[in-house]
Amino acid sequence: MxxxxxxxxxxxxxxxxxxxxxxxxxxxxxxxxxxxxxxxxxxxxxxxxxxxxxxxxxxxxxxxxxxxxxxxxxxxxxxxxxxxxHFLNHGYAQTHNLWFGGGLRSEALRDMGYSPLVFSGLGLSGMLGYEKKAESKETIWMLNYSQAATSNIFERKLRATNVGLLNLNFYPRANKSFSWGWSNNNALHHRYISGFDNFNGRTDVFTAFGPAVQFKKQLQVKERNFVFSAVSHIQLLGFYLPSGYVSSLPSGFGYEPNGALKGFWQSIYLFYPGGAFNAAVWPKLEWQLKTGNSIGLQYFYEYTRMQGAQMHERSTGMWLLNFSMKIK
Amino acid sequence: MFFVVLLLTFSGIISCEKSFLGSSSSASNSEVFDFLWNDIRNRYSYFELKQIDWDDLKDRYASLIDDGMDEFELFEVLADMLFELEDGHVNLTSSFNRSRNWDWSQNYPLNYNQGIIDRNYLGKDFHISGPLRHQVIDSILYVNYRSFADELRLQDLDAIVNRAKNLKGVIVDVRSNGGGALNNAFNLAGAFTGESYVYGKVRIKNGPCRDCFSSWTDLRVPAKNGNWFDGPVMVLINRSSYSSTTYFAEMMRQNPRATLIGDSTGGGGGSPVFGELPNGWMYRFSATQAMTIDNQHFELGIPVHLPVELNPNDESKGEDTILETALNQFR
CATH class of the missing domain: 1.10.287 (Helix Hairpins)
Structure with missing residues (x-):
């Protein structure tokens, strides 16, 4: 309680x-x-x-x-x-699940700080998740790390690394498949072109909030229980730190004699529709075992666009196998 | 049936990642030209210093672009346009050629003869410490460093400092050293000082307007950990000493125990940023400015304390006039 x-x-x-x-x-x-x-x-x-x-x-x-x-x-x-x-619990019976998964990441990106061309390729991805379900609220935390080796049509190579922390909160109603809620997405994306001698790493970080929706349906096939869920969120307000106009570091750092706070303030951009955009679709099919645990297959698609000093957009999809266990 | 719908939905989503970003289809010659011209206009750092009217150059070179021309002809036009920037840090690289402007060295006397150095000064028994070749000549340590791209480790510097102990001085020859990694320049200059000092300032483009730059930030030589050489140092430079070597020359010029001999460096004060054109060609250009503490642009080269040219008569006798001048300062 x-x-x-x-x-x-x-x-x-x-x-x-x-x-x-x-x-x-x-x-x-x-x-x-x-x-x-x-x-x-x-x-x-x-x-x-x-x-x-x-x-x-x-x-x-x-x-x-x-x-x-x-x-x-x-x-x-x-x-x-x-x-x-954020850190206080709610007063209802709750179940807690911890899940982890791994799989493939397909990444496509364009960073005008490097090139107008699209880089695409495959990589590996890992996920760690925590899910808390109460009668009137469901909270999901999802941490993911992935790396992909991409190249463009002229075989220039770019390595992309992503770390993301997503928080989803839904408020389900009885006998309704859809539930609404809100989300907070945080991501750090690093790109590196070894073929360029200077300023070859570019990074951006964002944190933003926005609405989220979840569809959830229980299924039974040959006396086996499945749950199909699909989550979607869109980020509307927040801030982001892109790489500088030329340099790898955000504009308030490196070439500016700033302290951390002033550098941060000088570097941040407002995350709002028009300036930046992030949305995701996350369908998942889980086979529920009698122990309360489950095995699932999920696809996580995410699109991000940020107009910093240079425009950067990426479109990624992750296919993941996951194992979920009930911890409480 | 439900699973069929699910599978169709999933398979409809997958493999679409790339298509959401549009295609990378081949660009026309005029699109390639416009992309290059615009990026240079927005991010090149020396238009003011070199008094280049980039808009005027667009009018001149855009008229030479024809979507029917082949890639070799397109390359020629773009390379000619970039040549106007008179900057050794500006290149266009395709699979068949690399454009460059080397007027900063080729229009001047070479003032360096590698054969004479190898045969008559380094001899057969010189020492090698990483990228440094060194020899003791008349109780003076002569150190030859060919490229700042070759990594200089702490142990290489220790070898130099230890060998120079009890000698009259050190001569560092970086003539015709075209530059490389600035870290190596910091480390080498640090071997001749016991404390860190400011030797210049730098700023970077932060917007498309002509005077959109960051604030000036100090450039410092770090002090070397452990041993350092506290005696006199002669630094030999010429017009082919470029980029990181220009930075090294200025670092040493600000060291009160160092003397620069030869000819001024070729410049190369702007750190180059790289980019890729829609047709896959790579290009680079200067995107920063660096200045000495008395407000002289590194780009224009670092002057010497003692100007000396290689005398053809000395050269025919197998002597290096500049190195001999440096040796005579100690003798």
């Missing part, structure tokens, strides 16, 4: 939204400020007083000065509520 009522899920979702809004607000302020600043400094003659110019450079200045203490408190509260809600 947990100590929080089930409605803490609303806090969790609310805090995610609040965090995202916070990031957008801060990023917009930064973008607006720098754009105005650029515009003002490039004006041939500015017939505005120095205070006026200062106001033009940072139209939010007064507002943010006034709000700064409230804003900081709001920021801290958001993080606190988010963390609290």
């Amino acid at each position: 947990g100590i929080f009522p089930d409605r803490c899920q609303y806090f969790k979702f609310g805090s995610c939204v609040a965090l995202s809004i916070l990031i957008i607000a801060l990023k917009m302020k930064s973008t607006w400020t720098s754009a105005i600043s650029r515009a003002v400094t490039t004006l041939p003659s500015t017939k505005v007083s120095s205070a006026g110019v200062e106001k033009l450079r940072d139209p939010f200045k007064g507002v943010f000065l006034h709000l700064t203490p409230h804003f900081e408190r709001f920021k801290l509260r958001c993080v606190y509520v988010f963390l609290l809600a």
